[in-house]
Amino acid sequence: VICNVLCVGTELLLGQIDDTNSTYIGQQLVDAGITSYEHRRVGDNPERIEKALRDLLEVSDAIIVTGGLGPTHDDITREVTATVMGAELEHDSAVLENMKAIFARRNREMPQTNLRQAMVPKGATVIHNHLGTAPGLMCPVGDKTIYLVPGVPHEMYPMVTDTIIPDILSRGKATAIVTRTIKTWGISESSLAEQLDAFVQAGETSDVKVGFLARGMNGIYVKLSASADTKEQARAIIAPVEHEVLAVLGEAAYGFDDDTMESIVIDLLKKQGKTIAIAESLTGGMLSSRLVDVPGSSDVHMGGVVSYTKAVKHDVLGVQVRDVYSNECAEQMAQGVAKHLGSDIGLSTTGVAGPDEDNGHPPGEVFIGISTATDTIAQRFLLGGDRKRVREYTTITAFDFLRRYLSSFNLD
């Protein structure tokens, strides 16, 4: 089965937003073993949308189209698709009810313009949208299908994953492609490439391809992929290579696939029955916020103090040392927040986010502290990048520092 992708929206052509939708759809297709040869982007223009649909229908079994399903009159994907189908648009009362329910939940009047979103091409099947007003639509064209989904990512994701991928799979045989992602932190991408060069070279001629993907504050991913008739076979091909790669990576491998650094840290804390509180200077709440992202984190994450100013470090956290860019400050912040919030463990960040140096300390010089009932440690790191990047790298570096500490602690 070949499924290609069309993203509709003038804002994409103008570079006003990154097209992350086709990235997501590409990942879902490859995970399902569905081939994709081409992704296109066109603006909100009826002739060009129609031409793209007709072109892609010639080389695809299915097309996933994102965007242009909104209530405003430049949202014309529905109408153009109906033209390509040779079908009329019909009013769909179930879609209308869903829209009314959404507006009612928000205590708001439904504007008349939204009525357009209840128009469905005759012969199309509705994919209900519980998160927004634009329904997804499965539109048959001969033995092929055009799938229309909203451009809003969190509305689009479940439609693709839960409805469209299974529908495409029901139409033809797929090759099973399995990708295993090993997530790492602490080794640069070029060092990883060098250390794993033998595996990359072997992958050129063998079944297990090895690739790298730098994902900012989520670390660097090592991706092993293989294809076979079944997922089980593909997994069996990957397993021995994964084993060898993990031996090379050692402690730098922090998790797999859907793991995040935060989920790993929360799991370690839960296993050891320890609570945590966080004192943040340059990260300004980013660590706490990432932990709150993990469902169930409130079992171990008590909260924290954002001590962005020296006064708060001193008055609230009891920091005594004068130099806020020091291991001593990080230690006292970690001790202070654990005491102040009554947690077992304190974790702290302080340092220079940049863009300028401060009192002779360069941007990217950060100090991370850990305090427990019996132990207080801190370490200095030099991180690269602009202000945003330094703050993000500090976040993952701090979690990684705690992960390595808890892992060895647990072994004692």
Added chain:
Amino acid sequence: VICNVLCVGTELLLGQIDDTNSTYIGQQLVDAGITSYEHRRVGDNPERIEKALRDLLEVSDAIIVTGGLGPTHDDITREVTATVMGAELEHDSAVLENMKAIFARRNREMPQTNLRQAMVPKGATVIHNHLGTAPGLMCPVGDKTIYLVPGVPHEMYPMVTDTIIPDILSRGKATAIVTRTIKTWGISESSLAEQLDAFVQAGETSDVKVGFLARGMNGIYVKLSASADTKEQARAIIAPVEHEVLAVLGEAAYGFDDDTMESIVIDLLKKQGKTIAIAESLTGGMLSSRLVDVPGSSDVHMGGVVSYTKAVKHDVLGVQVRDVYSNECAEQMAQGVAKHLGSDIGLSTTGVAGPDEDNGHPPGEVFIGISTATDTIAQRFLLGGDRKRVREYTTITAFDFLRRYLSSFNLD
């Protein structure tokens, strides 16, 4: 002049990396007044690259092609373009010298595979690459041009900006396009569309186009754009329409162009000489972290307390009320954090992030509090979306609540 974009790389189709290159190129083209109708992505496959090039040549004056210029044998953009040009590949000694210099600088031997990168289609002009081994190439095809650039962003950027855009502009008349972005919060996208419908309709036949862009926790943007012979003329065309649109939007318009909700709030605080501290429950540090993103925010942002648990709300912030999902709790949190950190203003968030309801309170029910020396207020909001979205919407809603409060406060 019409310039379309082709991105080559199987990793793009597989969703292994986001395609930010075409975002960048789209921005550069629109800034230069060059029209772009279509962006395509294909894998490292000779037939499909060739078909895409031939298709796009029919509807373009110029094509910018990124990717597939590397040294490995799946990098075939150069060869396929030579085929489309009907030209032979020739060895280019200047390119070879540049590659040798780069390897020498890195103290590494140049692998034989890199020699391929010194092959240039006869008739093409080289764009030298000082940052990497793959040169850019300007390849004439009749009176049209295919521009090849590397997929590595920082190597590609200067080639596009310094060489390719001026080259395209030298071939045809460009139009100056100006876009003015009005950033809003508090009106849904469909209501905005309804309230501004007259402007949207007028834009169909007049010079100022009106569009909308939902940007999550940055709000909803109203975009006014106009084209003219010069940027000044385009700005003059937009100005009266902008004036009228602002009158309709009223308080919902929080800023323009590069403003963010955080930068506006920081500016208001600076103007009024007030400091702030933030108490966060469901947002877990997101508000504080967004404020730290604004350079110079430390003048007014003292920090905050993440009181994710009831115990921290009570012990650290002095919250007395039992129901943490209430206006009273938000008020006491705001008072507590201002007192605890010694700030002029306290801002607080509490509520249900979801995905599940809690004690009869639905996901998305949030309470935001503001406390000053003379005044304490709170308000309940019902926000839509999943857990992540609720937390992000709470963040912008809280800043917006404070912005409106400070704006009216200032008028007294």
